[in-house]
Amino acid sequence: MSTDANAGGARAGFDLDRPWQLHPRVSVRPERFGALLYHFGTRRLSFLKSPTLLAVVSSLDDEPSARAACVAAGVTAGELPAYSAALATLAGSQLICERTSQLQGAAR
């Protein structure tokens, strides 16, 4: 657990301005509450508890940064810290990884 009391709500190590992508070994299944995610490497099942977060995650691959993906999904400036924190959690579980350094992201 991070003890860093970051005012922005984002955990250390997650950079909204970098390009991110869904981890290549993660499968996403949209559901009415959001989505189910399954990581074939860690064999963990995860849930996205909002359709907006699913929209963010789905557009990561096509947007130049996580911030741009959030904007594209309609996330407001006020909501951004919450979505940044959610993305940090996904990165911590290896469900998403940095696009430019995929191997490093996968190995973390």
Add this chain to the structure above:
Amino acid sequence: MTVTTTATGPAASPPAAPLPLVEQFQYGLDAPICLTWELTYACNLACVHCLSSSGRRDPRELSTAECKAVVDELERMQVFYVNIGGGEPTVRPDFWELVDYATAHHVGVKFSTNGVKISPAVARRLAASDYVDVQISLDGATAEVNDAVRGEGSHATALRAMRNLADAGMRGFKISVVITRQNASQLDDFKAIADRFGAQLRLTRLRPSGRGADVWETLHPTAGQQRQLYDWLVAHGEQVLTGDSFFHLAAYGDALPGLNLCGAGRVVCLIDPVGDVYACPFAIHDNFLAGSVRSPGGFAGVWRESELFADLRRPQTGGACQSCSAYDSCRGGCMAAKFFTGLPLDGPDPECVKGHGEAALSAVRGAAAPRPSGDHSHRTRPVPVTIGSRPPQEAAAGAGGRRPPDRACDESPLTGFDPGGR
């Protein structure tokens, strides 16, 4: 379902707060998250508590082509993975072909085995795959406790398989233990075995299903053992998997990691070796039979249109448990455990931690509990033949004549074993 779960959402409340996930799952999903697929009833062992009464192969078993068609459907439905079991699934000659087919079609495979086929070469092959996980069954940390339930030599077979997997570099494979009165005191020993092989321990609940119905009374853990098990599971958190099978213990207080609900027909189900679809692996009985993958609508048709599944996805009232303070935690416990002990489905679980199960059991004691529908045991009981012609000598004995009982089994692993007396 054997999953560790993480729920991720924006920390701030979303605009329209959705139902909690447990509520979402109560009403079912369009496709299962995962399912159990028993590929064969054939087994080299004859475990006394076998939930599917396995032993002999059913001649109506799904063919290779039929199995592949099921995989195709699961891929279309985005079922993430299947828990393959049996019987001993690895004795099917097309087992590896089916595993390869599933993983090539984005359906992950986790299979349960007693280890009989896990040679060094097979272990190397498994270690090289990202999409296949293995679960070795072990029901006693010592050969004495294990073999009394699973049969002579089965402890050695399982440990040899674990050694082969570890030597091949396979990390994090599962050691799957059904908790019984005899092994409940061996939890630390099981954990030590898992640690020794770089494996992960998985503890599951003994159900009175299949042949388990015959031994449940003497094998199920005592109330005191259940409490110790709960405390041990809480102390070990996500290090130890439970297949979400101990959700009835949530009534002690804190929920255990994972989904604390019965997923039967809602987020999981069973496909049996002949393609019949049941609500869960522990409910092989006509009352829980939803349909067959061989029907025109296939598996998806059964999942989406079965009346039984629609029924299971309706809000449950709690029945006799409704007024209990723990109902929100345990939700009445395990449907199969109630059914096969003769208890009403809308009442307490036979192992209710509040003690309501014992009272309910004494109320039905003496009455006949429902029997599992199929019995594929190695010649322990007469087997009703529903398909195929009778052997000539039997046909000659007279049409309509019932098949005489086979001789009493003298190879029962329970012979000479008295686990504390009945």
